[in-house]
Amino acid sequence: MTASATATSVAVHPASEPLPLSRDVRPLRLITCGSVDDGKSTLIGRLLWDTKAVKEDQAATLQRDSGKQNDLGLPDFALLLDGLQAEREQGITIDVAYRYFATDRRSFIVADTPGHEQYTRNMATGASTADLAVLLVDARAGLLEQTRRHATIASLMGIRQFVLAVNKFDLVGYDRAIFEKISHEFKELALSLGVRQITAIPMSALKGENVVYPAPAAMPWYDGPTLVETLELATVRSAQAGGFRLPVQRVSRPGESFRGYQGTVAGGSVKPGDSVVILPSGMVANVKQIVTFDLVRNAAVAGDAITLVLDRQVDVSRGDMIVSLDAQPMTGLEFEAQIVALQPDGIEPGKRYWLKSGSRRQRVSVRPTSQLDLATGSWRAHVEPLQMNAIGRVRLSFDEQAIFDAYEQNRSTGAFILIDPDTHNTIAGGMITSKRSGGIGIRYEGERVVLSLPADLADQIMASELFASRRDETDVRRMSASQAADIFANAAQDI
Numbered sequence: 158m159t160a161s162a163t164a165t166s167v168a169v170h171p172a173s174e175p176l177p178l179s180r181d182v183r184p185l186r187l188i189t190c191g192s193v194d195d196g197k198s199t200l201i202g203r204l205l206w207d208t209k210a211v212k213e214d215q216a217a218t219l220q221r222d223s224g225k226q227n228d229l230g231l232p233d234f235a236l237l238l239d240g241l242q243a244e245r246e247q248g249i250t251i252d253v254a255y256r257y258f259a260t261d262r263r264s265f266i267v268a269d270t271p272g273h274e275q276y277t278r279n280m281a282t283g284a285s286t287a288d289l290a291v292l293l294v295d296a297r298a299g300l301l302e303q304t305r306r307h308a309t310i311a312s313l314m315g316i317r318q319f320v321l322a323v324n325k326f327d328l329v330g331y332d333r334a335i336f337e338k339i340s341h342e343f344k345e346l347a348l349s350l351g352v353r354q355i356t357a358i359p360m361s362a363l364k365g366e367n368v369v370y371p372a373p374a375a376m377p378w379y380d381g382p383t384l385v386e387t388l389e390l391a392t393v394r395s396a397q398a399g400g401f402r403l404p405v406q407r408v409s410r411p412g413e414s415f416r417g418y419q420g421t422v423a424g425g426s427v428k429p430g431d432s433v434v435i436l437p438s439g440m441v442a443n444v445k446q447i448v449t450f451d452l453v454r455n456a457a458v459a460g461d462a463i464t465l466v467l468d469r470q471v472d473v474s475r476g477d478m479i480v481s482l483d484a485q486p487m488t489g490l491e492f493e494a495q496i497v498a499l500q501p502d503g504i505e506p507g508k509r510y511w512l513k514s515g516s517r518r519q520r521v522s523v524r525p526t527s528q529l530d531l532a533t534g535s536w537r538a539h540v541e542p543l544q545m546n547a548i549g550r551v552r553l554s555f556d557e558q559a560i561f562d563a564y565e566q567n568r569s570t571g572a573f574i575l576i577d578p579d580t581h582n583t584i585a586g587g588m589i590t591s592k593r594s595g596g597i598g599i600r601y602e603g604e605r606v607v608l609s610l611p612a613d614l615a616d617q618i619m620a621s622e623l624f625a626s627r628r629d630e631t632d633v634r635r636m637s638a639s640q641a642a643d644i645f646a647n648a649a650q651d652i
């Protein structure tokens with residue numbers, strides 16, 4: 158960000174005004190998925206072409222190279238993506254190409270990922286940052302297993318807006334009944350995955366019908382939006398909603414009098430005077446100052462790189478997270494997650510890996526509990542190590558307190574990678590789904606009360622204080638925070 162852009166944002170948001178929750182200037186990120194030959198490259202090429210994102214020299218080359226080959230006399234838009242093809246052939250590990258285009262109303266970033274089955278991980282990578290998925294089908298073939306697979310992965314990665322592009326509609330005589338059948342089946346699939354924002358569009362990527370321009374002559378019965386109109390109206394998933402999150406990357410101590418905590422805001426917003434908690438220690442402080450590289454700011458939002466100064470001396474180190482007092486993330490020793498295995502060796506149950514999330518790196522052991530059957534979309538109890546490209550549900554067990562949001566709530570503090578400590582390879586990418594509440598609550602063994610306590614330190618202290626008077630008869634273990642709270646409430650009545 159330039160100094161003047163920063164200065165403008167200071168002027169626009171004086172301290173007394175609430176910060177806007179989303180910035181309309183953020184481009185919409187979308188992913189396109191389809192089986193081989195459904196026309197994905199043609200569609201992206203057409204989008205770039207009709208929104209004039211193609212540079213003049215590229216356009217001239219395109220006209221020249223494709224002129225001979227196309228019996229419709231149209232450029233072969235897929236050629237625009239040739240560069241990507243070359244990258245693919247070199248076997249680049251995570252194979253996603255991002256392309257930019259814009260209309261008068263909005264800008265877009267499209268992630269293009271290969272359609273073959275073995276590229277699940279690429280699709281998962283592209284989907285992890287996308288706001289919307291465009292799923293392509295060939296109108297002649299309808300929904301395929303691959304459509305289900307892609308829709309399932311997209312929904313797992315948190316995408317809640319789908320566009321079904323029923324492509325090659327020129328090859329089925331623009332038959333309305335075909336469109337209605339395919340879109341009906343797709344809506345059922347999307348709804349079963351929890352996706353409710355669904356738009357189906359009949360189109361011809363090759364001819365440019367219903368991509369950027371409508372095609373009333375070819376499809377007089379269709380009065381819905383074009384693809385671009387749908388994209389213009391789609392919503393950007395905001396990592397800024399929810400509580401303030403600052404994973405601390407560095408403690409800055411240029412002189413005796415100054416101590417600041419540096420990092421990139423991973424969620425929410427912050428302003429001087431806000432109360433914050435440092436995790437995992439649980440210490441509370443207030444924000445005294447927010448500093449960027451050259452300015453004192455009166456607010457910061459997700460995506461801003463800042464130095465935070467607190468109003469008191471607290472112990473903060475790299476890997477800690479500074480969060481808002483009133484909307485805290487989950488802390489605990491056990492979490493449930495979904496992962497995509499990225500390496501040929503797969504995931505070995507029980508092996509200890511490094512987990513990296515933001516600036517934090519921790520030892521973790523990983524136990525797969527089920528695996529997604531991509532053909533049917535159902536989960537089956539897990540028996541073997543997760544193979545490369547498999548999607549599994551796992552249980553993560555940490556030695557020390559871990560701090561996460563659910564991925565649904567925050568794509569930054571809810572995401573992680575797993576690293577093999579022997580090879581240093583990234584062996585999986587994952588998303589936190591929930592915290593696992595630890596123990597079995599309370600039970601009686603003869604005269605003894607066996608109390609299970611949460612991993613959370615605060616709750617342990619609360620419950621052990623509570624039972625201090627009966628300590629001799631009480632064996633303290635872990636339990637969920639809500640169980641501890643119930644016991645506290647009941648016991649307080651007894652006393």
Ligand SMILES: Nc1nc2c(ncn2[C@@H]2O[C@H](COP(=O)(O)OP(=O)(O)OP(=O)(O)O)[C@@H](O)[C@H]2O)c(=O)[nH]1
Pocket residue numbers: 191192193194195196197198199200235271272324325326327328360361362363364
């Ligand atoms: N008639 C017609 N042909 C189309 C349309 N869209 C794409 N095609 C043709 O279908 C073929 C495959 O299109 P591509 O864009 O290369 O398909 P893809 O899905 O990107 O394929 P991969 O890159 O191999 O995954 C090409 O010959 C296109 O010209 C369409 O709307 N109508």
